[in-house]
Amino acid sequence: MTDTTDRASNPLLDFSDLPRFAEIRPEHIGPALDVLLAQAQAAVARAEDPATPATWASAVEALEVATEPLGRAWGVVGHLSAVADTPELRKAHADNLPRMTEFWSSLGQSLALYEKYKAVAAGPEFAGLSPARKQLLENELRGFRLGGAELAEDKKPRFAEIQEQQAQLSKAFSDHVLDATNGYALYIEDEARLSGIPADAKEAAALAAQKDGKAGWKFTLHFPSYFPVLQYADDRALRQTMYEASVTRASELGPQHGNGQADWDNTANMREQLTLRREEAHMLGYANYGEVSLVPKMAESPAEVLKFLDELAVKARPFAEHDWTELREFAAAELGLNDVAPWDVAYASEKLRQKRYSFSDDEVKQYFQEPKVLEGLFGVAEKLFSVRIQPDTTQTWHKDVRFFRVVSPQGALLAQFYIDLYAREGKRGGAWMDDARGRKERGNGTVQTPVAYLTCNFTAPVGDKPALFTHDEVITMFHEFGHGLHHMLTQVGDLGVSGINGVEWDAVELPSQFMENFCWEYEVLSTMTAHVETGAPLPRALFDRMLAAKNFQNGMMTLRQIVFSSFDMHLHTDYDPQGAVSVLELSRQINDAKHVVPQSPLSRWPNTFSHIFAGGYAAGYYSYKWAEVLSADVYAAFEEAAQLSGSVLDSATGERYRREILSVGGSRPAMESFVAFRGRAPQIDALLRHGGMTEAAVAA
Structure with a gap:
């Protein structure tokens, strides 16, 4: 039998360079984790030992060195589960999830380790640490508090059990959504x-x-x-x-599986997760899970978040009411639909947009060929941030995946990234960026460069034609690449605050939403479009119609996001998962209160709300709207620069943005980074202006 515990035979144990995706098999997972968990546990024991001095090198750094390989290997397993799911991989993941959860839970609960870190923070060495390391230490101490380190010893087993159950429920939720979709x-x-x-x-x-x-x-x-x-x-x-x-996916109304039991139904899963989160919050001394979730975020309380959402809803509502009235009147007069059903909304909206602005999404799509879009996207990054993006080669998990390197003008390697664009079976829906490896300055003077995964679910090319993207898909690609740039262009050398690590969750969407704005600039689109038949760039007249339609139904879309965000926050603050009101009923109550479009009686959208039940956004979905305020204001600086330079691709402003926001990662609070770039606190004006929700827009 082959020994799968050495680096040569087990690709998950090889950290010399990039993951050996073509060689990784489900049977490698258990043996690799045997080795890596043993190494990590030994390092924890050494750090906890009273004889180990309370210094950065012997406690904090030594522990990071030992646990990073474990995190990286498990990250590869998690990534493959999301993009290349098979029954064998799913079983191997499920078999090993409990012990991974147990290790990280026990680490967070270690009072001895917590005391050691506190001693580092209180010791003579602290004053000489870099700002990044001081921030990292502060984050770690907060992590211990939220991880249960201060709990009485007899409470810790239950707290660890809660973490394990939540991890399993979260994975099951995601699997049910994927299975019900497939x-x-x-x-x-x-x-x-x-x-x-x-x-x-x-x-x-x-x-x-x-x-x-x-x-x-x-x-x-x-x-x-x-x-x-x-x-x-x-x-x-x-x-x-x-x-x-x-x-109705993943609900009691959805397609049944196997023996006729609704084993893809997430209804009970949601209640169980919410019950466990509430118990966790109470054990930690908080009134609700919303408070726990906000501890590492910019927003200070659930009340502040709900007030922010309510104020935005008030501003958006008149626009949403206008959108909905207009759509129903158009559908009745032009389409013979006197009652606009939920399955009519997208259809009628597309017809209304075509009539008013004389273009369709499909017409625009013919100009967005994949090769030109990527060339244009990379060109924006190259011009703004003084980098070069070049094709690269390595092992991948699917033939459609491509790989690139990011280099300095002098050719020095800064980062690399995988890009996996097309939907397929076995791949989770949606779009996301994840890190394969973080930036780290090693003790020998070398640097471990960051590596990112960029994943989307677009239509694959058919025949010999290139893939064609809708404008919305182009925006999605820019969004995920913005996350990628945040991860890849960091200059921080400490993993815990490098790139997106340590960035407050409600600020992490700033760089992604910022990049979306360039999809509405003709100087950008004219260079990244070529009609699939003629090769002609997007005509200026068509772009002007797209721009006029940019905020089409934005009032309705804003209220939809506010429903999601409010639902999420109420679920985790004042909702009783064991009470008489179901999760579904709460979603209806909030939709009725906040939206102008009724929720379909059949709709079970909470059952596929993976962001909050399987994606880390619990009591944090508001982050998208919160960060939109920041990103719109940041982009306004580029608009201001364009008034002088004639181009939003202003390299001086881009360099400042890279220096003050991208490169610092999580090494300082996001608000400090924003103020360092903008010179003042954020203002909501740019968001309202970009979204067409101003008095001028009403007058128009």
């Missing part, structure tokens, strides 16, 4: 029912059916397949079928 397919044989659906979406559906050995067209609940039906299909019954299948 578990549905609709085959259509009558082409007349596909009237209105764009040619490329039909072509992809025909190929999918052909792959299954079926006639006609196959539609799934993966977004690139599902949404064109909702947005374009003239067949109302077809839209209804797809809509209902999507909004």
